Amino acid sequence: MATVPDSMIMVNGYSQPKDGKELECKDRIQVFLNEGREHPHLKSFTFSLGADGLVHWMARADSAEEYLAHLETIAGHIDRLADIRDLGRVEVIGPASELEKLKTNKYLTNAVYYETEGGWNRLSSL
Numbered sequence: 001m002a003t004v005p006d007s008m009i010m011v012n013g014y015s016q017p018k019d020g021k022e023l024e025c026k027d028r029i030q031v032f033l034n035e036g037r038e039h040p041h042l043k044s045f046t047f048s049l050g051a052d053g054l055v056h057w058m059a060r061a062d063s064a065e066e067y068l069a070h071l072e073t074i075a076g077h078i079d080r081l082a083d084i085r086d087l088g089r090v091e092v093i094g095p096a097s098e099l100e101k102l103k104t105n106k107y108l109t110n111a112v113y114y115e116t117e118g119g120w121n122r123l124s125s126l
Contacts, residue, residue, distance in 0.1 A: 007063040008043075009094030009102070011111075013087070015055045021084040022053055028084070029055070031077055041070040055085070064094070064101035071107055078107055 017025035029047045036045045044060045061067040071078075081087075090111040092102055099113045 005062045006095060007098050009061055009064055009067055009092060009098050011057075011059045011061075011067065011090065011092050011108075013057050013090040015081075015085045015087050017053055017055070017085045018083075025055065025081075025085050028077070028081060032057075032074060035074050035077065036070070041066045041073065045070075054088075064098040067102065068105060071105060075107075 015025075026049065029049075032047070033045070036042060042059050042061050044058070047055060047057045049055055059067065059070065061070065090108065091114060092099060092108060092111045093114045094116055096115045099115060102108050102111075103113065
């Protein structure tokens with residue numbers, strides 16, 4: 001059975017490509033995925049595209065430190081996205097002690113933070 005550390009955090013985010021930038025935005029997703037494979041700081045990282053073009057991403061890391069290492073790795077890619085997409089809501093979920101470590105990061109200053117109640121549930125099977 002896989003275990004989930006009490007320090008685990010999840011980040012969900014949403015963005016909308018700017019008009020005429022849909023294909024470029026979609027191409028950038030592959031860049032993020034490739035970077036994640038080369039520098040695996042995360043336990044999982046994925047993107048999905050809605051029919052309306054809305055981009056959703058989800059990342060899971062064992063700790064705030066691992067997520068911050070991931071952000072450092074992809075910082076240049078995030079900065080280049082500013083001209084092709086509008087960042088929407090970013091949600092960060094985890095224990096209070098881990099959330100505090102993330103709140104001063106420039107990419108997460110406008111995020112909505114949710115503190116886990118009682119840690120993460122560990123399911124033996126689904």
